[in-house]
Structures are given as C-alpha cells and as structure tokens.
Amino acid sequence: METFAQSDSIPRLDSIQTPPAPKMSFWEKAYEVVKEFSRVDSNYIEDQRYNYTVMLQNTNTYESYWFKDERGNSIRLTPKLSTKFGPYVGWRWIVLGYTIDFSHLSDGKNKQDFDFSIYSNQVGIDIHYRKTGNNYKIRSLYLGEDVNTDVMEDLEFDGFEASIKGLNVYYIFNHKKFSYPAAFSQSTCQRKSAGSYLMGFSYTRHNINLDAKRLMTLINERMGLEAPPEEQMLQSATVNYTDISISAGYAYNWVFARDWLFGASLSLALGNKRSVGEKEYKRFSFRDFSFNSLNIDGIGRFGIVWNNTKYYAGMSAILHTYNYSKSQFSTNSTFGNLNIYFGFNFGNRHRTHKKKK
Numbered sequence: 001m002e003t004f005a006q007s008d009s010i011p012r013l014d015s016i017q018t019p020p021a022p023k024m025s026f027w028e029k030a031y032e033v034v035k036e037f038s039r040v041d042s043n044y045i046e047d048q049r050y051n052y053t054v055m056l057q058n059t060n061t062y063e064s065y066w067f068k069d070e071r072g073n074s075i076r077l078t079p080k081l082s083t084k085f086g087p088y089v090g091w092r093w094i095v096l097g098y099t100i101d102f103s104h105l106s107d108g109k110n111k112q113d114f115d116f117s118i119y120s121n122q123v124g125i126d127i128h129y130r131k132t133g134n135n136y137k138i139r140s141l142y143l144g145e146d147v148n149t150d151v152m153e154d155l156e157f158d159g160f161e162a163s164i165k166g167l168n169v170y171y172i173f174n175h176k177k178f179s180y181p182a183a184f185s186q187s188t189c190q191r192k193s194a195g196s197y198l199m200g201f202s203y204t205r206h207n208i209n210l211d212a213k214r215l216m217t218l219i220n221e222r223m224g225l226e227a228p229p230e231e232q233m234l235q236s237a238t239v240n241y242t243d244i245s246i247s248a249g250y251a252y253n254w255v256f257a258r259d260w261l262f263g264a265s266l267s268l269a270l271g272n273k274r275s276v277g278e279k280e281y282k283r284f285s286f287r288d289f290s291f292n293s294l295n296i297d298g299i300g301r302f303g304i305v306w307n308n309t310k311y312y313a314g315m316s317a318i319l320h321t322y323n324y325s326k327s328q329f330s331t332n333s334t335f336g337n338l339n340i341y342f343g344f345n346f347g348n349r350h351r352t353h354k355k356k357k
Contacts, residue, residue: 059085
C-alpha cells in the first residue's frame with residue numbers, strides 16, 4: 001500500500017493563526033454598547049417600519065389650583081378649558097407640530113403653554129412650561145360654616161396668576177419587553193402585554209400670586225351685607241417655590257386585541273420644596289416660608305391606541321399634581337393634557353435599506 005508523506009511546504013492546520021480582529025475606536029465601542037442596550041424582545045415589541053409620519057391632533061388642557069390658609073379658609077380656581085388643533089410631522093422619533101388654541105382666540109394673550117416629551121425604550125423626558133392668563137373662575141369658596149358662598153361659584157376672577165416650568169426624567173427598567181413609545185408616541189408596537197417599574201428625577205419651579213383684595217371686592221359686590229369681615233378672608237400671598245423630587249412607579253401595557261393597546265402608569269414623587277414668600281399685610285410675616293419641606297406629588301399617564309404600523313389613532317392623557325403644605329398656607333396645583341389624534345406613516349425603512357444595498 002502506497003503512502004504519502006506530508007510536504008514541508010504545506011502548513012499544518014494547527015499552525016495557522018487567525019488574524020486579530022481590527023481594533024474598535026472609543027466611539028464604535030460606545031455605539032455597540034448603546035446598540036446592545038437598546039435591543040428589545042421582538043416577541044413583545046415590534047419596531048416601526050416607516051421613516052415618516054403625519055398626524056392631526058386635538059389637545060385639551062386642564063388646570064386647577066386649590067388654596068387653604070391657617071384659618072381653614074379655602075378657594076379652588078380653574079381657567080376655561082383650552083382646546084387646540086394642529087398638524088404634526090415627524091421623522092422616526094422626532095415629531096414637531098403646531099396647534100392653535102381656538103378656545104382663547106380673544107382672551108388668551110397672556111396664556112402660554114409648552115409641553116415637550118421624548119419616549120424611548122429606556123428613558124423618558126418631559127419638559128413643560130405653563131403660564132396662566134387671568135381668565136380664572138371660582139369653582140368653590142369656603143370662608144367658614146356660617147358663610148354661604150354659593151353665589152360666588154363660577155364667577156370670573158382676575159386676581160390670580162401662576163406659572164409652572166419643569167423637567168422630568170425617568171428610567172424604564174423592563175425596556176426590552178415593555179414599550180412606553182407604543183402607548184404615547186406610536187414609534188413602536190406592543191405585541192404582548194408587559195409592565196415595568198420606573199424610577200425618575202424631576203425639577204419644577206412654581207410661581208403663584210393670589211390677590212385677596214380683589215377677591216374681597218368681588219365678594220362685596222356679589223354678597224353685599226353677607227360678606228364676611230376681612231379677618232375671615234383668605235390672605236393675599238405671592239409664593240415662589242422650587243420642587244426637587246425623586247419618583248418611583250409602575251407602568252403596564254395591556255394588549256387586549258390585535259393592534260390595540262391600553263397603557264397606564266402611575267408614579268409618586270417625594271419632593272423637597274424650598275420656598276420664599278411675600279405677604280402683603282404687615283400683620284403677617286412670610287419669614288416662615290423659607291424652609292425645606294417634603295411633600296408627595298404624583299404623575300399619571302393613560303393611553304389607548306390602535307396601530308397597525310401603517311395607520312394609527314388613539315387618545316392619551318397625562319396628569320401632574322403638586323402639593324405644597326405649611327401650617328400657615330397650603331396649595332395644590334394640578335394640570336394635564338388630553339390628546340386625541342390620528343395619522344399615518346410612510347417611507348418604508350426596509351425598502352430604503354434595500355436601495356442602499
């Protein structure tokens with residue numbers, strides 16, 4: 001039987017060395033980390049197939065302010081509801097739009113409202129700025145058990161102004177299976193029900209000015225001899241406070257039918273409020289208003305969406321509530337938006353990739 005010897009010119013397999021992989025730059029490594037961090041479970045979340053979107057949205061804004069002083073007197077004020085309509089256009093996760101406030105075309109010159117939100121799989125960001133006009137109405141007024149204030153309800157009151165501006169950032173733990181964008185920005189689709197714990201940080205600045213002299217004048221006009229003495233009135237105050245808080249909560253997306261989703265989340269925040277106030281009457285000092293105080297605030301989000309990736313429609317709501325409490329004065333500020341929208345996507349991403357190839 002003839003045998004052949006291995007030639008020395010032929011390298012042994014075990015002597016062949018695999019060339020080293022090319023070194024990655026810092027930015028390439030960072031991109032790979034972010035890319036891996038952004039991966040989702042495709043059994044639960046379906047990415048958007050299109051690059052562009054066009055949407056028409058109706059936004060309804062709600063506000064409410066409640067005040068209570070050390071004597072137990074209280075008042076609740078709300079403005080006329082704000083109703084806006086406008087178009088939006090977007091590229092992937094960036095969506096810009098413009099709305100017209102049809103409910104305040106003639107009386108809303110002093111009212112300013114700005115809300116901006118980013119919903120990604122891992123992180124959400126809310127930026128809001130709200131400056132009220134002076135078109136408030138008295139919804140309830142309490143000046144003691146022996147004072148009937150029914151005639152004051154639903155009266156216009158121009159002695160109150162407020163502004164709120166703030167930033168809210170939160171982290172979504174179960175971002176591989178739970179999608180916030182599926183419920184609130186339509187950039188993904190939730191295919192199986194899932195939930196996630198949330199952890200966040202927020203900073204808000206509140207400016208509130210209540211003019212009790214104007215309120216007293218209005219009471220005298222409406223109630224006449226039934227008007228209470230000045231000692232029984234709410235006290236005028238200008239309160240400016242900063243709220244720095246840490247929040248924790250839970251969110252859940254319920255897929256109750258094909259292409260349908262109901263999403264809800266609730267976060268409670270423990271806020272440290274630093275406040276400086278000024279009192280108009282000399283008999284009261286606002287030196288007590290320089291303090292560090294802890295209060296509980298809340299943020300709620302709710303949304304129902306139909307989305308087949310090409311067309312979508314839905315309704316979403318976000319509600320903020322802030323509490324400030326001191327023995328001499330307490331206030332609760334609540335505001336939120338209700339959005340109703342429908343739109344469609346176009347510019348298939350997969351076709352774009354094929355053309356590039």
